Amino acid sequence: MDRNQDPAAEGQSRSAQHQLALKELDRLWRRGTEFLGCRYAIMGGAMTWVSERHLVSAISNAGGFGVIASGSMTPELLAAEIEATYKLTGAPFGVNLITLHPRLLELVDVCLDHKVGHVVLAGGLPPAAAITRLKEGGAKVLCFAPAVVIAKKLVRAGADAIVVEGMEAGGHIGPVSTSVLAQEILPVIRDVPVFVAGGIGRGQAMLGYLDMGAAGVQLGTRFVCATESIAHPNFKRAFIRAAARDATPSVQLDPRFPVIPVRALGNEGTKRFMEMQRQVIDRFNRGEVDQKAAQLEIEHYWAGALRRAVIDGDVENGSLMAGQSVGMVTREQPTQEILQELLDEALQALIGRQATSRA
Numbered sequence: 001m002d003r004n005q006d007p008a009a010e011g012q013s014r015s016a017q018h019q020l021a022l023k024e025l026d027r028l029w030r031r032g033t034e035f036l037g038c039r040y041a042i043m044g045g046a047m048t049w050v051s052e053r054h055l056v057s058a059i060s061n062a063g064g065f066g067v068i069a070s071g072s073m074t075p076e077l078l079a080a081e082i083e084a085t086y087k088l089t090g091a092p093f094g095v096n097l098i099t100l101h102p103r104l105l106e107l108v109d110v111c112l113d114h115k116v117g118h119v120v121l122a123g124g125l126p127p128a129a130a131i132t133r134l135k136e137g138g139a140k141v142l143c144f145a146p147a148v149v150i151a152k153k154l155v156r157a158g159a160d161a162i163v164v165e166g167m168e169a170g171g172h173i174g175p176v177s178t179s180v181l182a183q184e185i186l187p188v189i190r191d192v193p194v195f196v197a198g199g200i201g202r203g204q205a206m207l208g209y210l211d212m213g214a215a216g217v218q219l220g221t222r223f224v225c226a227t228e229s230i231a232h233p234n235f236k237r238a239f240i241r242a243a244a245r246d247a248t249p250s251v252q253l254d255p256r257f258p259v260i261p262v263r264a265l266g267n268e269g270t271k272r273f274m275e276m277q278r279q280v281i282d283r284f285n286r287g288e289v290d291q292k293a294a295q296l297e298i299e300h301y302w303a304g305a306l307r308r309a310v311i312d313g314d315v316e317n318g319s320l321m322a323g324q325s326v327g328m329v330t331r332e333q334p335t336q337e338i339l340q341e342l343l344d345e346a347l348q349a350l351i352g353r354q355a356t357s358r359a
């Protein structure tokens with residue numbers, strides 16, 4: 001009988017192809033999985049208010065690498081969150097610290113006291129003291145690099161891994177796209193693993209960055225609507241309805257009053273932000289307010305806005321931080337299913353390559 005007509009033989013051949021693809025994927029991200037100590041080199045990017053014990057443990061339990069977002073936390077709250085996460089998973093997870101946090105070194109000590117293996121330093125160049133203390137305490141340090149020169153500097157400063165995040169990402173962003181940063185940084189930074197983030201929604205894209213030399217990837221937006229995510233149903237609904245083009249960076253009206261770019265879904269809050277900037281700038285031009293006070297008014301506009309949207313569900317006035325991959329979020333799904341989808345897509349792409357190379 002022709003092997004192609006024998007269902008048992010066909011099944012065997014499919015399973016062999018699958019095994020081969022899995023082996024290849026394991027090879028491609030081995031550096032990342034060994035560094036993180038998990039099955040898949042897929043990090044759940046820390047998202048303030050969203051990345052707490054439930055989502056973080058779900059990602060780690062499913063074979064990825066969850067990261068607690070400590071942006072909104074005091075050292076006491078972070079300690080409680082780490083302890084609670086340990087109760088939900090025996091798998092490794094990390095903690096993301098914002099370098100501008102006024103109590104950064106105390107947060108570092110909390111991570112070390114609780115034996116957190118990996119700490120991601122985000123939001124600007126990390127102080128040398130934080131890197132040194134973490135490394136001396138036995139933690140691995142991951143740092144965000146928005147350009148090659150900074151990546152090199154961070155490696156010299158002791159970073160154990162680099163995260164490259166392009167402007168497609170949700171939340172605070174730089175000006176350069178993920179694809180360009182990946183092309184610039186991946187061939188140059190070879191001494192430490194590099195993880196790529198921003199705009200990754202499918203396994204094929206993940207595989208593409210691994211092919212280019214990434215040790216792994218980091219996704220945020222795709223995990224917001226995970227069943228285990230505590231984001232308010234209104235927040236999740238906004239994600240499910242949105243298309244890629246709805247996730248846009250905040251707009252700065254006047255270069256004298258800088259606005260840190262944040263990618264989010266547009267709503268009443270973003271419209272009012274423009275109006276507020278216009279009014280503040282008019283008042284400044286009329287001499288009714290000085291530059292510092294005007295700048296502060298603009299900076300304070302979004303204070304507490306992410307919590308309002310994620311926790312309270314006020315999706316009209318809160319901040320709906322989301323990446324362009326939001327268009328690929330189509331329903332609420334268990335974390336395990338999201339990871340499996342990414343994996344299956346990558347494996348299918350690899351199986352397709354095997355078929356092409358045999359033809």
Ligand SMILES: Cc1cc2nc3c(=O)[nH]c(=O)nc-3n(C[C@H](O)[C@H](O)[C@H](O)COP(=O)(O)O)c2cc1C
Pocket residue numbers: 044045046047048050069070071096122123165168169170171172197198199200218219220221222320321322323324325
């Ligand atoms: C709602 C939201 C909140 C975020 N908060 C943080 C944060 O607190 N710290 C951080 O380093 N990155 C933060 N990010 C970025 C993510 O960690 C991750 O790098 C990013 O989402 C990856 O790009 P993607 O959204 O295209 O998947 C946030 C992203 C989102 C969507």
